[in-house]
């Protein structure tokens with residue numbers, strides 16, 4: 001089911017970002033509507049992670065306008081405002097970084113309790129529902145070290161969802177996993193997208209991107225050099241660089 005709308009939740013306008021002398025984003029324009037699933041693909045070092053980090057205020061652009069869920073991210077001045085933004089935008093990284101000394105359940109419960117002030121019993125109830133959703137209901141009392149990479153990544157997704165975000169960013173969340181556990185993580189993300197979660201995925205899983213995306217964005221050297229439907233990017237692009245990059249996909 002396509003849950004895309006005409007209601008922008010993310011808008012980047014002419015965003016420029018440098019680290020020291022290195023220009024990393026060179027004028028990014030990107031609009032993402034509520035309910036969209038958008039994949040960002042492109043070569044390593046082209047700025048994909050930096051785009052996600054801009055949206056979540058983990059890095060600050062030098063110029064341009066960034067609006068996320070009605071918040072002018074480029075104008076945030078205080079750390080408290082950045083935290084308010086991050087409550088609404090979940091992010092899942094390649095390295096899942098669970099707390100090793102906490103159980104799976106406590107890993108999921110800790111932020112809602114400490115940051116949102118949710119009552120422990122209520123946070124646990126939500127956490128168990130989320131564990132069910134990521135198909136790990138039986139692992140609530142396990143420790144991260146007892147789980148496979150794919151299982152840990154699914155806990156990390158549940159942890160992000162526990163904050164009830166309006167938007168979730170996924171940065172190469174399957175790149176560090178053993179091939180046999182990639183599929184179970186993609187299943188969980190596919191379910192979320194089908195339920196209408198607005199999602200931005202940086203991914204090298206081309207077939208998955210083709211299957212689940214409303215829009216695909218191709219970045220190269222700090223610029224968006226192509227964006228469109230999966231059909232347009234994976235099959236009909238006349239840009240030789242995009243054709244070469246998605247090459248194997250016929």
Ligand code: ADP
Pocket residue numbers: 019022024042043044045046047048049050051
């Ligand atoms: P991608 O996710 O597409 O691989 P990134 O957004 O991570 O690309 O990085 C884009 C460019 O910015 C790369 O050249 C990278 O080396 C550089 N870069 C990223 N983060 C930093 C940083 N904190 N300091 C300096 N350079 C950085």
Ligand code: MG
Pocket residue numbers: 048049050171172202
């Ligand atoms: Mg990256």
